[in-house]
Amino acid sequence: MSAPQQPHPGQPGYQAPPDYPAPQQPYAYPPRPGHAPPPGYPQPGYPTHPGYPPQPGPHGAPGYPGYTVPPPGYAPAPPAHVGQPPADPPPAFVLPPGFLAAQAQGQPAPPPSTGPGWWRRNWWGLLVIVPLLVTALGPELPELYRKWHNTKPNERVHVAGGQWASFGGGRIRLISLKRAPALTTYEGRPYTPPVTMQIWQATVEVDVTEDADLEGCDFSVADARGRVFSASPQELNGVDVDRASCLRPFDAPKTGPFTVVATFATSALPQGLRVTVGTELPRYLWLTAPD
C-alpha cells in the first residue's frame, strides 16, 4: 500500500482498492461502511455512506439483542442475519455413513462429513451402555435363574445299589422297590386295584437326627420316561397303607436307622425312588434298588 495515511476500513474516507474483491467471508455482516456490498446483498435503504456510527462496545455486534435500538434519527437497521449466514455448526446427530445406503442409490452423494464421525463423537455414551445394562439387569439374573432352576428338582444325585446316601443332614438308602403285596381297605376287605394301575412299594431306611432337613422329605418314583408319581396318592384313599415320611416314628429307637414303606400308584414300571427335600433343591436323590 502506497498511502500509509489512508483511513482504515470502517472509517470515513476509506476507499477500497479498485481490484478489491467483494468480500466473501462468512461473517460479512454488516458491510463495512465504504465497502461495496457483496453481490446479492443490496439492502434497500441500507446506509453505505460514511458516518456509520461506531458500534457501541464489544457487545454491540449487530444481531445481538442489545443492538436492536439504533440511535435516534438513524435509519432502521436491517433484520438480523441478512447476508451470508454463519457456517452451520456440526450436526448433533448424523447417521453413520452407509446407514442409509439402500436409500441413497440414485441420489446425489451426501456432502462429505467434516467433523469426527458419529461413532467417534458418541463412543463414551456407547461404552456407558454396557455397565448400565449390567447394573440394570445383572442383579435380577441370579433371582431369575433361581426361579426357573433352583426351585424344582432339576439336579439328580444318583446313588445306586441300595447304598447309603447323605442328604439334607441325614442318611437314607433304598432297600427295595417292589410290587405291593395284597392290600386291604381300612374296613379289612381285600383291595383290588383297577387293571390300569400298578401299586408299588419302596422300603427305605432312614437315619435322621431331630430337626435335620431330611425330616421333611418327599418320596416319589419315576418311570423310564421320567414321569413322576407321588407317594400315598388319592387313588389309594381308603386303602390301608402307611403315609411315608422321614420323621422318626414315635415307636422307633431314638437313634440309628428306621424303616419306612412308601406306596405308589403308577401307570408304568418305576425305575427308582426320588427323594426331595425343599432346602436341598435343585438337588434331589435318585435311589435305585440293589439288583
Place this chain on the structure above:
Amino acid sequence: MATFQVRLVDSRLVSSSIGRGQGDDAVYGVGPYGGLRDLFSLQRVIAGLGALAVLATVPFGGMKKAVDVHPDRGLERLAVNQVYDAGPYKITITGARLLKDQPPLYATNKANRWVIILATVEVTADESRNDAATAIHLRGVAGVPDMDGMLRNDADSVLVRSDLTVFYAAHPGMPEELVIGWEQDSKAAVPTEVDVLVTGRTYRMNTFNESMEWLDEEDRAIVTVPVLDRRNT
C-alpha cells in the same frame, strides 16, 4: 442515555447479588436490557410462579390446617333393602340380628354374642368373585372393633343363608343371601341398631400388570340397620 447508564449499573448490582461472576457477563451480556433479563431469570420465574400458586390458595383458606371432615362425608346413605351397585357386585343390606353362639357359628369365646348382618350379593362383573362379603363392614359397634390390627375387621363368619355352608364365591347374575357375622364381646352393650359400610370398587387398568381389574376399594355407602335380638329364639 443517562437512564441507560443507570440501568447498566443497576443490572451489574443485581447480577452480582445473585452470584454471577464477572466472567459471566461475557456470556449473558450486560446490554441496555440486561437488567430486565436478569430480573426474569429462570429461577425467579419458577419461584414467582410458586409464590403465585401459594397466594392463589388464600381464598380457600391458605395454609390453615384442614378441618376434620365428617366421617359420613362422601358416603351415600342407603335404606335397608335398597339395592346398591358397589362396582363388581350389587349389595343389599336386608337386616341385622343378634344371636347367641350356636353352630354353624363358632365363637372363639362361647359367651360372646354374634352381630349378624343379612345381605344379598349379586356379581355384576363377568366372573364369579370371592370378595363380596368383605365389602361389608360394621362401624362403631361396641364390642366389635372396627380394625383387626392393621386391617379392617372383616366378618368372622360368612354363611350362605339357604344351606348355612361357608360362603366362598358369588356368581354373575345369581343373587345370594348371606349371613355375615361378627363376634361381639358379651360385656358390651346390646346394640339396637348398627351402621354398616359398603365398599365399592372401580374397574380400571392395574398399572403394574396393565390388566383391567376391579380396584380402589373404598367405602361408598352407609346403611343404619335396626338389630333384632334373637338370642332366645
Place this chain on the structure above:
Amino acid sequence: MRGTLGRVGSWLAGAVALLLVVNVGHRVMVFNNAASDRERPYEVSAEVGSMALARTFTAGVMSVRGAGAIIDPRGGNPHVSTGVWVIVTVRAASRDEPVAIGFAGLRDAAGRVYWASERVKQDLRGGRTLQPGIRVEGEIAFEVPRAAPSGGLTVLLAKNMFERRMEDILAFKLDPVDAATVTGWAADKKATLTPTKVLG
C-alpha cells in the same frame, strides 16, 4: 428477557408434551386392554366326549346333567340353587408329574364365567392330585342362572385357580339345552355327586 421467557416457555412446552405423550400412551393401552389380550390363556377347544391335552394334564368332559338341589349323602342341608346346578362328568389324568386341576368354570354365551361351586364337596377340582397316566373320572358341579344353559355353556379347565395368564385352558362346548330340560333339572331336588374313581 425474551431469552429467559423463551427458555421457561420451551421448558413448559416440553413438560406439557411429556404429559401429553404419557396420557395418550396410557389411553392407548387402556383402549387396547393390552395385557388382558397379550396374556390371555391359550384356549384348547375339544368336543364333549373326547380328551384334550393341556400342558400338564389331559382331560375330557363326558356328559352333563342338572339339578335343582344337591344333597350330601353324609347329611347336612340340601344345597338348593337359586338358579340351577349343572353337573359335568370329567375324565382326567396328569401328563408328567402329579398335578391338580385348580380351575373349573362354566362360561355362558355372554362370556360370563361361573366358578365351580364350593358349597358342595367335590374333590376332582382343586383337591385331587392326578398321577401321570392314571385316568380318574368324577363330577364337577356349577351353579348358573336358569337362563344360562339355553345359550350353550362351555366347560373350562385349567391348572391354576387364579393365575390363568398365558397358560393352557381346556374348553368343551356343551350343546344348548332347551328351557323345558332346565325346568326338569331344577325339579330334581335330590341329586348326589358321584365320587371320583379310577377308571378300570
